Amino acid sequence: MKQVQGFIKKYKGIIPVFFLMLLSAGLMATLQKTENAYGLDTKIDSGKKIYEERCLICHGAEGDGKGLVGVIRRSEKSGRIMEIYPRDFVKAVFKFRTTSTGCMPTDEDLLRTIENGISRSFMPSTKEILSAAEREAVKEFIKTLSEWWEEEEPCEPIKVKKLEWVGSFSSVEKGKQLYEKMKCWECHGHEGKGDGPKAEDLKDDQGHKVLPFDFTTGALKRGSSPENVYITFTTGLDGTAMPSYEDTLEEEDRWHLVSYTLKLMQLKGRDE
């Protein structure tokens, strides 16, 4: 013991240097592990840097959707003007999920939107701009913007399997009846032009006016494949006036509705 004490006493000056060396070695190791194009030490930090350069302009420094760009206006062919607001990552209510209404989206859901963008809303695609690792980092950073990500248990994504008869004549007919019965027309209009009697009074969670989708424009924000339409009916668009029909309609009925609304989208406003 005495020998050790003597040793410490003798080399007192070296000890901090030794510890510093140990620390930096450890740091180097972590650095090498997560180093990326942005050359930052952790995933979240590089995500933050990308966010600040590319996302903050719309989504805001706090992620509350109150960036400098503010509202974007888009005039549709029918002349109605859509007012588009960026997503609020603090409230963390997401429209494009594969999870049930009320659930947080899965990581894949977030990544999908980051990668593909939402061209109808001018959310740019990052396919050719960011690497997969960079997108992952941005996603991780976005998840630090709201405490909901810690509080909520993730839900299982809903499985989508397109049924064979989707798009058939009889399915379209059944979908049409459901469209009337479920009062889709109250917002979306009898011809699917988004001009139903309630269309003018719709608000989203932030109190912004929202306009129901005009099927005759033919392009859904998240993509217009039957699967995308189906998942929209099933999950609803949380934060907007579009409810989930997971509990109120049988799976088959939801697919009938898909058939009918796909027909509406192809019609482009004309009956031929």
Add this chain to the structure above:
Amino acid sequence: MYRKFYVSMSLISGLIFLAFMLLTGFRELSPEWKKYQNEYKELLIKNAKDEATKKKAKSLDVKIQQIYLSSLKRIDRCTSCHIGVENPLMANAEIVYKQHSGDYLKDHPLDKFGCTICHNGQGRATNLKEAHGAGRDTHWDYPIMPLKYVQSSCAQCHEFEMLKQNRGEIVAAGEKLFREKGCKGCHKLNGIGGILGKALGGIGSQPIAYFPMKYVKDEQTPYSWHKQHFDDPRNIVPESEMKIDIKDKESDLLTTYTLTLRSDEIPQQYRRIWQSPRSREAAMDGEALYKMYCIACHTSGKYSIYDDIFKRTIPAIMNPAFLKSIDDKFLKKIIEEGRSETQMTAWKADAAGLSDEKINKILQYITRDRPAEKSEPFILSRFNQNIKNGEKLYEVRCQMCHGPKGEGGEKILGISLVNPVVQKEADPEFLAITVRDGRQGTPMVAFGSKGLGLENQDIVNIVAYVRTLSSKK
């Protein structure tokens, strides 16, 4: 044996021929108008209050009625069926015999004006189908005009100012809409107007064959075409780029106005128009001219709006931040020369036809809210340019709105940066100020110290890079 067959065949065909001859003769002897005139006669006799009128009614001669109008070059036989149009006793009668509504006939006597000059249709015809010319198989150029549009005919002889006060409210309202919805921004009329749409001169007297009727519902007449085209242009002409922002009844009003735009001029002795459309327009102020030529695309000018029809963003030209940074000379040049590769038309006198005076009026109107204080100058010459660094910054900061090559266009929020006006006409100083201060109220944010906090040197580099974009294709 064969003989017997031929004899019977010729006998049968002879009989069929005879039957047709008789049928034709019978139809000639009992035309539609005769039936109506007889009924009218009975009606008169039945309603006669004293012997004298009854006697007069009984002596009514049933014959084709005809109004010959030499200076209008028309012969109208409409009164052969509509025989009661001038008879006040027929005010509540059935439509065929009914007296003409309103007091239009008082100052437009039938023997001077006839019917078709206002109502269209075929004056010489003596049955309903041919006279009204509406059915698909009649092929007349000008079918009868639905009553709700008939005021369009008033404008052939009368001024809108007068019509507004006096029995022409519908057509006057239509003309006001035409003036205020910016129709001439795309359509040429009387030698002035944009070039994106069809010229409108004579559109009101174009025959049926002029209009593509494929998607027109119900009666396929020019009137239905106009009405349904105003309701939704792309329902009738799928590839149409027409912008229109009207409600419910307004399409009827605009249809009525459109039908006034006829090429055939009414003889001088009928006309009560003293002011030519051109001199009317010369008296307009800046606001009226803005509405006439600019408003369809630029709306209030306060917001920039991405437009799904034009597939590009229409800039906010009355935004204070914009007016602050742009001088009149540059703005006027854009109005005069237009923005090539976009829908912005060249408006100078020898292009779309606006006189220098009118352009100045519009310019004055657009810039009326220009803030007093000018943008802080940038003084580009104080900096060195680093295009390479600008490219890097552009990739991160600009391309998500303006496109990887600055090309703008479909699904791209920012305006095109490769446009010749941006590349050649715009002062680099102006571009640098725009990047630094942004356009408040539009998605173009301030990238300088008031916004995202880029250094002035960075902004210089970005502008330098942007100015190389036109050479990259």
